[in-house]
Amino acid sequence: MSRAAPVERQRSPALRSASADAVAAAADVLRSGxxxxxxxxxxxxxxxxxxxxxxxxxxxxxxxxxxxxxxxxHVASLEEAGRYAEFSPEARALAxxxxxxxxxxxxxxxxxxxxxxxxxxxxxxxALRVPAHATALALLAAAGRPLAAPSANRSGRVSPTTAxxxxxxxxxxxxxxxxxxxxxxxxxxTIVDAGARPPRLLRPGAIPRESIEAITGPLSTPCDHFQLVxxxxxxxxYAPRARLRLDAVCPQPGEAYLAFGPDAxxxxxxxxxxxxxxxxxxxxNLYAHLRALDAQGASTIAVAPIPGKGLGEAxxxxxxxxxxxxxxxx
Ligand code: TXA
Ligand code: MG
Numbered sequence: 623m624s625r626a627a628p629v630e631r632q633r634s635p636a637l638r639s640a641s642a643d644a645v646a647a648a649a650d651v652l653r654s655g656x657x658x659x660x661x662x663x664x665x666x667x668x669x670x671x672x673x674x675x676x677x678x679x680x681x682x683x684x685x686x687x688x689x690x691x692x693x694x695x696h697v698a699s700l701e702e703a704g705r706y707a708e709f710s711p712e713a714r715a716l717a718x719x720x721x722x723x724x725x726x727x728x729x730x731x732x733x734x735x736x737x738x739x740x741x742x743x744x745x746x747x748x749a750l751r752v753p754a755h756a757t758a759l760a761l762l763a764a765a766g767r768p769l770a771a772p773s774a775n776r777s778g779r780v781s782p783t784t785a786x787x788x789x790x791x792x793x794x795x796x797x798x799x800x801x802x803x804x805x806x807x808x809x810x811x812t813i814v815d816a817g818a819r820p821p822r823l824l825r826p827g828a829i830p831r832e833s834i835e836a837i838t839g840p841l842s843t844p845c846d847h848f849q850l851v852x853x854x855x856x857x858x859x860y861a862p863r864a865r866l867r868l869d870a871v872c873p874q875p876g877e878a879y880l881a882f883g884p885d886a887x888x889x890x891x892x893x894x895x896x897x898x899x900x901x902x903x904x905x906x907n908l909y910a911h912l913r914a915l916d917a918q919g920a921s922t923i924a925v926a927p928i929p930g931k932g933l934g935e936a937x938x939x940x941x942x943x944x945x946x947x948x949x950x951x952x
Pocket of ligand 1: 662664665666667668691692693694724726728742745747748749771772773774809810811812813824
């Protein structure tokens with residue numbers, strides 16, 4: 623008699639629409655130490671229970687992420703955040719103004735936080751945020767745990783704004799992907815070091831600098847040699863396969879073109895971030911358009927100039943990083 627074949631490790635994760643049942647199943651996966659990809663208002667995150675070392679280790683493994691690069695911890699409320707970190711009056715004011723929402727605060731870690739040390743990469747600070755997306759909030763409520771969740775892409779690659787992007791990048795090692803459709807903001811959260819005087823903008827993101835400065839006054843910005851304070855902000859990041867040529871008013875023969883605004887030249891291989899010239903629309907489309915043009919196989923994507931104000935700061939930041947020379951595999 624032949625015996626049943628040994629159960630093979632499942633290579634391809636389940637992709638489920640984010641119904642109440644699927645969220646409940648995802649919460650079980652998380653509590654038992656598995657990985658779940660889920661939508662936030664910014665990009666899809668790859669979540670694990672932030673209190674379990676082994677679960678958090680799986681995130682680094684699945685993404686190919688260096689262990690010195692700490693993770694953002696997603697929590698259900700400011701009150702819960704207070705269990706893991708110290709909030710100065712200024713940090714509290716920022717949280718009150720922008721949570722739930724795409725602001726990540728770097729704040730001093732409490733000694734009794736109980737978070738895995740892998741999450742913070744041994745730092746004495748922790749990056750916390752309360753997401754606004756209904757799926758993320760439902761999952762946090764159902765799991766009842768803080769969720770460590772970096773963007774659900776392979777380390778150094780373009781962040782995912784749909785469940786299909788996650789599947790394309792990271793099929794191996796994830797237990798479940800909750801599909802909630804495209805992420806509304808499409809660009810990562812703004813990260814502020816709330817412990818610095820004045821507070822420091824570590825990563826421009828979905829909340830424009832100007833909105834934060836309306837509360838804090840002028841933010842400082844780290845220079846490149848200070849990058850260890852935001853270890854993930856390496857120069858070459860968010861990279862598609864193709865080379866990027868920035869501030870390109872006219873594409874050249876053979877190039878794909880990432881256009882912006884109503885006056886874009888007609889071009890055969892081209893996508894427009896926002897024909898109306900709207901920066902919110904451009905942010906929402908940025909990663910999906912980069913992926914789509916990349917998939918066409920052009921060796922260079924020429925990118926139209928994008929204004930630098932408001933969300934333009936984050937868009938230009940990601941484009942500059944995507945255009946930086948990179949080492950390693952293409
Ligand atoms: O919108 C977002 O922020 C998404 C969604 C899923 O929430 N998450 C995200 O995570 O972009 P990730 O891991 O791709 O980027 C987090 C950044 C990294 O650059 C990391 O170095 C930085 O946050 N970071 C995390 N903890 C930190 C800390 N204690 N101090 C300074 N930077 C920190
Ligand atoms: Mg990321």
